Amino acid sequence: ELKVEQNPLFLSMQEGKNYTIYCNYSTTSDRLYWYRQDPGKSLESLFVLLSNGAVKQEGRLMASLDTKARLSTLHITAAVHDLSATYFCAVDYNQGGKLIFGQGTELSVKP
Amino acid sequence: EAGVAQSPRYKIIEKRQSVAFWCNPISGHATLYWYQQILGQGPKLLIQFQNNGVVDDSQLPKDRFSAERLKGVDSTLKIQPAKLEDSAVYLCASSLALWTDTQYFGPGTRLTVL
Incomplete structure (x- = not known):
């Protein structure tokens, strides 16, 4: 059975x-x-990574995929609220x- | 372009009652998905349609849940009878085809079973 694990599950950052x-x-x-989900809202697609080594960037977010390591990262640069x-x-x-979702990472960016 | 539409947005029922949710996908999208999202968790796929045929329903509790997609457009998801543990947000998503890269999600129906 495919398992998808995210970490951390909670992240409090400073701007x-x-x-x-x-x-x-x-x-x-x-x-x-x-995907991104705001409280009480639905899911918004951020990035689609379709091959090993894929890297995509949008604003302060950058996502990458390493299929050999079975690892993806979402990097946040200079976080804002x-x-x-x-x-x-x-x-x-x-x-x-057939998408299998991780548990989600709740991000809070504080001034 | 209009997004995925769902109704109702909220529903409160007593356990053992029945409930139905409706979804209208993005125009032209052949593939439709129903997900269950329990508070604090990621969405879990319940059923996947390609046009009006079922592709995957392996995680649908078939003793109480049913879904249909007549004419390959709108879809309904029914729960009968509901249990307390069915309290969740039910999300509908659609994509152009099975192998298309992005699923677009609707606003969801928040179900509370008392």
Whole structure:
């Protein structure tokens, strides 16, 4: 059974600091997604990583995928309050859209 | 482009009652998904449709949950009878095809079972 684990589960940051969220998964896959969820809201797609070594960046967020290590990272640069949310990684289990989600990382950015 | 629509947004029922949720995917999206998100957890896939056929329902509790996607567009998810542990947000998502890279999520229906 595919397992997806994120760490940390909770992250309190100061504005301006950098940090990385890690997403490990237990079986082979080369499709990984990052989503953002604000409290009481639905999920918003951030990044789609489709091959080993893929790197994507949007604003202060950068995501990468290492399929050999079964690891994805979401790096936050110079955090701002607007980035406060819960971030989920999800792995496509069978290349057919069956997503297995991690537990989520609740990010709080404080002034 | 209109997003995924869901209704109702909130529902409160007593245990053993039945409830139904409705989803209208993004126009032209062949693949539709229903997820259950329990508070504090990531979404869990319940069922996946391609057009009006079921692709995967391995995690759907079939003794009480059912879903259909008539005509390959709208979908309904039903719970009958509901249990306390069914309290969750039920999210509908759609994508262009099974192998398309992004699933787009609707706002969800928050179900509370008392």
